[in-house]
Amino acid sequence: MAWVGPSAVSRALTLLALALLVLPACRRPSQELLIGLAVHPSGVNGATLAVEELRARGIRVRLRTASREDADSIGAGAVALAESFVRSGVVAVVGHSSSAASLSAANLVNRAHVPLLIPNSTSPLLSGIGPWVFRLCGTDTLQGRVLASHAWRAGFRRAGILYVLDDYGKGLATAFARSFEQQGGHVALAVGYSWMSDRPDGDLGPALLRLRSGGLDVVLLAARTRDLLSLPGAAEFRKEGWPALLGGDVAYVPLDAGGVSAPFEGMVVTSLLPERSLAAERFATRYRVRFGSEPENPSYACYDAVGLIGQAIASGAAGPDDLQRFLRRLGRELPAYEGVTGKLSFDERGDAREATFSLVRVANGKLVAVTP
Amino acid sequence: MLLTALGLLPFVALAYLGVQAAVETRRAFANLNASLDTLTEAVRLEGLVRQGIADEMGAAREYLARRNEPAWQRFTRLTWTTYENEARYLGLPLTSEERLAVERMRTQHRLLEGVLQEAMTRADGRAVPGLEAQLEAAEAASTRALEDVSRMLQERMAQMAGTADAAAVHLGRLVTTLAGLFVVSLLLLVVLLLRAAEMQRRLVEAERLAAVAQVGVTLRHEINNPLAVVVGAADILREVRDDPQAVGEWAEAVALAAARIRDVLRRLEELRSVETVDYTPGVPMVDLEAKPSGPPPAPKAPPS
Numbered sequence: 023m024a025w026v027g028p029s030a031v032s033r034a035l036t037l038l039a040l041a042l043l044v045l046p047a048c049r050r051p052s053q054e055l056l057i058g059l060a061v062h063p064s065g066v067n068g069a070t071l072a073v074e075e076l077r078a079r080g081i082r083v084r085l086r087t088a089s090r091e092d093a094d095s096i097g098a099g100a101v102a103l104a105e106s107f108v109r110s111g112v113v114a115v116v117g118h119s120s121s122a123a124s125l126s127a128a129n130l131v132n133r134a135h136v137p138l139l140i141p142n143s144t145s146p147l148l149s150g151i152g153p154w155v156f157r158l159c160g161t162d163t164l165q166g167r168v169l170a171s172h173a174w175r176a177g178f179r180r181a182g183i184l185y186v187l188d189d190y191g192k193g194l195a196t197a198f199a200r201s202f203e204q205q206g207g208h209v210a211l212a213v214g215y216s217w218m219s220d221r222p223d224g225d226l227g228p229a230l231l232r233l234r235s236g237g238l239d240v241v242l243l244a245a246r247t248r249d250l251l252s253l254p255g256a257a258e259f260r261k262e263g264w265p266a267l268l269g270g271d272v273a274y275v276p277l278d279a280g281g282v283s284a285p286f287e288g289m290v291v292t293s294l295l296p297e298r299s300l301a302a303e304r305f306a307t308r309y310r311v312r313f314g315s316e317p318e319n320p321s322y323a324c325y326d327a328v329g330l331i332g333q334a335i336a337s338g339a340a341g342p343d344d345l346q347r348f349l350r351r352l353g354r355e356l357p358a359y360e361g362v363t364g365k366l367s368f369d370e371r372g373d374a375r376e377a378t379f380s381l382v383r384v385a386n387g388k389l390v391a392v393t394p
Numbered sequence: 395m396l397l398t399a400l401g402l403l404p405f406v407a408l409a410y411l412g413v414q415a416a417v418e419t420r421r422a423f424a425n426l427n428a429s430l431d432t433l434t435e436a437v438r439l440e441g442l443v444r445q446g447i448a449d450e451m452g453a454a455r456e457y458l459a460r461r462n463e464p465a466w467q468r469f470t471r472l473t474w475t476t477y478e479n480e481a482r483y484l485g486l487p488l489t490s491e492e493r494l495a496v497e498r499m500r501t502q503h504r505l506l507e508g509v510l511q512e513a514m515t516r517a518d519g520r521a522v523p524g525l526e527a528q529l530e531a532a533e534a535a536s537t538r539a540l541e542d543v544s545r546m547l548q549e550r551m552a553q554m555a556g557t558a559d560a561a562a563v564h565l566g567r568l569v570t571t572l573a574g575l576f577v578v579s580l581l582l583l584v585v586l587l588l589r590a591a592e593m594q595r596r597l598v599e600a601e602r603l604a605a606v607a608q609v610g611v612t613l614r615h616e617i618n619n620p621l622a623v624v625v626g627a628a629d630i631l632r633e634v635r636d637d638p639q640a641v642g643e644w645a646e647a648v649a650l651a652a653a654r655i656r657d658v659l660r661r662l663e664e665l666r667s668v669e670t671v672d673y674t675p676g677v678p679m680v681d682l683e684a685k686p687s688g689p690p691p692a693p694k695a696p697p698s
Contacts, residue, residue: 097501126497129490147481187504187511192477199474212470213515216508224508228515 054082055340057331058107060093060100060117060127061324064275065141067313068321069116071305072328074312081332086110093119100126108134113335114345116327121145121162121189128155136342137349139330141323142271142294145189146197150371154342156349158323158330158366159294160377162190162270166197168292168379169242169268172392174205178239178266183212184229185244194244194270211236215245215253227255234264243269247286259285266290274384275318283387290392292379294319296364297391305362316388326361333359401586404579408572415568422561429554432486436547439483444540446476447503451533454510466514473507495546499539506532608670609662611679616658620651627651658682 059069069085076083092103100118104127107115114137118124124143131138132152140148140157144165148157173181181202185191191214199209213229233241241264243250250256267289274286295302305325309317334348337356352358353367353375360366367375381392450472457465480500488496509532513525627644634640661682670678 097497125484129493133490147484150485187473187507192474193481196474196477209470211466214470214473214507214511215515216505216512224512225516229511232515 054084055335056084056086056110056112057328058088058104058110058112058115058117059085059324060088060103060107060115060119060123061141062093062119062275062320063090064318065320065324067309068305068317068323068325069328071309071312071321072325072332076328076332076335079332079336081335083113083328083332083335085328086112088117093117094123096120096122097126100124101130103127104130104134104138108136112136113339113342114139114331116141116324116331118143121148121193124148124155125151125189128152131155135346137346139327139349141327142320143190144271145193147189147193149373152372154346155372156368157373158327158361158363158377159271159374160379161373162193163197164377165270165292165379166194166199167201168381169194169270170198170201170205170207172290172381173202173240173242173268174207176240176266179207180210180237180239181207182210182233182236182238182241182265183244184233184241185212185214186246186249187214187216190246190270190272191244195242198242198244210238224253225255226250226253227258230255230258234258234261238265240266240268243267243273243289245269246272247274271319271379274389275320276316276387276389283384286384287386289384290381291384291389293382293389294323294363294377295380296378297380299362299364301360301362319389322362326359326363326366329361330359330366401583404575404582408575408579411575412572415572419561419565419568422564426554426558426561428487429557432488433547433550433554436483436486436488436492436550439479439486440540440543440547442479443476443483443499443503446472446479447506447536447540450476450507450510454514457514469510469514476503489550492543492546492550495539495542499536499543502532502536502539506536508532605668608668608678608680611673611677612662612682613658615673615679616682617655620654623651624648 057069057073059066061069066087073083073085086107088103092099095103100123103118104115108130115127115131116139118127118140121143122145124138124140125145125147127138128148128151132154135154138155140155140159142159143157144159144162146161146163148155149161181198183195183198185195195212195214199212202209211232213233215226215229216224250259264285267286269286269289269291271292271294273291274283274289276283302322305322306317309315309321330349331345334345337348339345339348348356349368358365358367358376364378365376369375382389383392450469453465453469453472456462457469480496480503483496484493484500506529509525509528513529627648631641631644631648634644662680665680665682669681669684671681673679
């Protein structure tokens with residue numbers, strides 16, 4: 023029998039150790055994993071593209087999508103949707119469409135121990151809401167500061183705010199007003215309006231009239247295009263004499279606007295995407311090839327949310343518990359995830375550590391970068 | 395030594411239990427304290443939200459009555475401040491039921507704000523149809539939601555009081571149990587120490603008896619022989635009393651035997667350490683032939 027020297031033994035042990043290290047990374051669950059998707063249609067394509075790319079890499083995931091009505095629902099509706107996802111055994115939920123819906127679903131996922139990855143709900147109330155909630159974007163507090171700084175730099179001193187009376191609208195309006203007035207500006211008029219489901223007989227006309235004719239330099243729309251355009255009295259937007267318009271990340275969504283961009287031409291809104299991101303440009307190219315249209319903000323974040331889940335599965339995560347551990351370790355023991363919206367890792371309150379907002383302008387119905 | 399260690403064992407166990415009980419009690423009181431802080435903050439915020447809603451309504455009604463812009467501004471600021479207080483409220487570690495109650499309160503508050511805001515916005519133009527009825531309904535719903543939250547807070551306060559009482563009773567029991575255990579351990583230690591002293595005494599006694607037995611064996615061995623000579627010589631002397639030479643020889647034998655006995659007794663007196671040899675297998679006796687290892691005896695004072 024040939025004598026096996028110590029160097030051969032150590033080589034064998036090294037190979038064995040390497041194999042043990044590599045094997046878990048290669049380990050993938052044999053069964054297909056479900057991801058619950060409760061997002062606005064503008065985000066569904068991004069998630070779909072991410073799933074297709076993951077499957078091409080041999081990572082077996084599938085989306086369980088919700089109808090637009092269900093994805094938009096808040097309160098009991100959002101809870102019921104999250105519950106149906108949990109019952110169907112999803113590994114995670116990506117959603118919801120609004121801060122209010124995400125807030126409603128958060129308690130349920132925390133109880134059910136299923137990670138909720140929030141692509142673009144910006145309410146500060148979601149910070150630290152539970153150990154199973156992870157937000158990929160910044161908060162309204164940050165968004166309000168970015169918009170207020172832009173308004174001040176642009177020379178606007180008298181601002182008005184039109185805000186929807188929900189967590190998104192109030193959060194953004196408050197953050198903007200505080201920051202703008204700290205810089206020396208003055209919020210001369212703020213008008214809140216109820217959401218359609220609250221006040222189906224509501225009329226936005228008088229509020230818009232006051233804002234248009236109030237001698238303001240700038241008006242912040244802390245609201246969503248689809249609400250604004252569907253409310254009675256929205257025709258006021260088409261009239262002349264509007265001051266400069268600012269908006270939050272959902273103030274103008276081309277898909278919602280349905281081609282009606284004229285009232286919002288020139289409006290500056292925040293974007294969840296970093297400025298001049300090569301990864302975002304590559305994603306946009308793939309998106310155009312696949313869907314034949316321009317990607318919208320939520321698609322980028324949804325693409326990242328699903329990609330993040332895929333990365334966890336590729337690293338050996340086989341269920342919600344593994345996924346939560348993976349997400350918590352990002353940026354600590356594991357490097358931050360390189361997404362199309364930037365580097366992703368989460369702080370102890372579940373918020374994205376390096377979240378930022380850039381500014382874009384509505385030009386011919388599309389969103390283009392604001393050049394300084 | 396072993397008994398002392400065994401006697402201390404209950405005290406070590408007692409100390410461990412005591413430390414564990416203290417840590418548990420501290421943790422329980424820390425939890426209670428945290429819950430109390432949450433409750434205090436919840437009560438404070440509930441008061442602020444309640445006041446905020448009342449102030450919002452006051453500002454809105456003032457604007458509707460007089461159309462003055464400062465009232466509108468005040469209304470807006472109040473809605474934001476109340477929103478922030480509601481947000482802080484939701485940020486507290488609430489139970490699911492409490493959270494749902496606060497959410498219901500916020501929804502009702504939002505509806506009320508919507509009615510007020512629309513009335514204020516339209517006030518410059520046409521009147522809002524059925525405004526008063528809408529306001530009343532929204533206000534009533536908002537008040538009911540606030541009352542729900544208040545009721546939950548009161549329930550939680552009652553629950554906290556119950557928890558505090560239970561903790562105090564638990565602590566009392568714990569102290570009583572520990573005191574009882576301490577007394578029992580103390581008694582056990584005393585009993586063990588008494589038993590140790592008794593065993594020590596018995597050991598000394600046994601050693602003393604063993605020494606006496608060894609001396610007895612020695613005396614029997616060392617004195618019996620010359621004594622036999624003395625006794626035998628006495629008998630012979632009675633028979634040979636008429637033979638002066640034999641009397642002299644036997645008297646000499648008696649003297650030698652007596653000297654030997656005296657010598658044995660002297661060596662016994664001079665013993666400073668006891669070394670034994672087997673007299674017969676298993677029967678030790680003091681070895682009088684061994685060299686003395688202790689200090690020499692102090693010279694005796696001559697008899698006066």
